[in-house]
Amino acid sequence: MQFARINDVTIHYQVIGAPADRPVIVFTNSLGTDFRIWRDVVVRLAGDYAIVLYDKRGHGLSDVGQLPSSIEDHATDLAGLLDLLSVKNAVVCGLSVGGLIAQSLYQRRPDLVGALILCDTAHKIGTAESWNARIAAVAKNGIASIVDAIMERWFTPAFRRPENTAYSGYCNMLTRQPVEGYIAACEAIRDADFSEAAKAIAVPTICIVGDQDGSTPPDLVLSTARLIPDARYEVIADCAHIPCVEQPEALTAIIRAFLTSIPPGDTNR
Numbered sequence: 001m002q003f004a005r006i007n008d009v010t011i012h013y014q015v016i017g018a019p020a021d022r023p024v025i026v027f028t029n030s031l032g033t034d035f036r037i038w039r040d041v042v043v044r045l046a047g048d049y050a051i052v053l054y055d056k057r058g059h060g061l062s063d064v065g066q067l068p069s070s071i072e073d074h075a076t077d078l079a080g081l082l083d084l085l086s087v088k089n090a091v092v093c094g095l096s097v098g099g100l101i102a103q104s105l106y107q108r109r110p111d112l113v114g115a116l117i118l119c120d121t122a123h124k125i126g127t128a129e130s131w132n133a134r135i136a137a138v139a140k141n142g143i144a145s146i147v148d149a150i151m152e153r154w155f156t157p158a159f160r161r162p163e164n165t166a167y168s169g170y171c172n173m174l175t176r177q178p179v180e181g182y183i184a185a186c187e188a189i190r191d192a193d194f195s196e197a198a199k200a201i202a203v204p205t206i207c208i209v210g211d212q213d214g215s216t217p218p219d220l221v222l223s224t225a226r227l228i229p230d231a232r233y234e235v236i237a238d239c240a241h242i243p244c245v246e247q248p249e250a251l252t253a254i255i256r257a258f259l260t261s262i263p264p265g266d267t268n269r
């Protein structure tokens with residue numbers, strides 16, 4: 001296990017492969033998850049790419065840090081981690097709020113970002129009303145009180161079968177996040193809007209979405225792809241909000257095809 005002190009926050013991270021020798025893909029997570037969600041993608045990519053995984057503040061084994069925290073704070077944490085690892089021009093793959101963090105990282109530190117994989121994310125996610133309602137529910141009754149509603153957005157009915165032990169495992173992952181970290185991330189998402197910034201993205205970008213995503217539906221992700229100059233757009237079948245868990249093979253194939261199509265030199269490839 002690896003830990004680093006970044007911006008006064010202990011960040012839990014993992015590096016697979018040698019960043020100096022291989023193109024680097026950095027994965028940044030969704031709300032209510034830790035970096036273990038990427039496992040089935042990482043095992044397929046390891047060897048060809050160096051991989052950086054980390055738990056954003058308020059999640060997994062990372063500290064919650066000072067409150068409140070913003071998407072910009074999360075991006076500054078990720079910049080600190082990449083600086084620590086001497087990584088520049090990385091392929092940044094952000095899932096959901098991780099995609100907001102990726103967009104913010106590009107805005108603040110374009111030297112760190114060679115390409116963007118925006119997975120089940122958007123330039124703006126949800127409304128202030130929906131986030132305030134979720135924050136109030138979690139503050140009053142805990143994360144467990146919303147788990148069924150959230151799982152309907154994360155996973156298709158086929159995955160949510162009671163006999164699927166992976167499904168119960170991911171319910172555990174959600175409910176075991178620190179409440180104050182979860183609420184802080186909801187506030188950060190509520191307050192983030194990259195509608196203008198997305199138009200200025202000038203690195204190769206792909207927007208990917210599950211066809212049954214209940215949190216960032218395909219039409220929303222398509223609207224983000226249309227804001228970003230020359231962005232590509234791919235839909236994954238039989239998949240909701242977390243394709244790295246539900247359709248890792250399909251997601252990996254899209255990532256590989258995208259990275260293969262980028263001219264050498266655009267990233268650290």
Ligand SMILES: O=C(O)CC1=CCC(=O)O1
Nearest residue numbers: 030031096097150153215
């Ligand atoms: O919990 C959800 O609704 C899914 C989600 C929204 C932002 C994020 O990171 O995950």
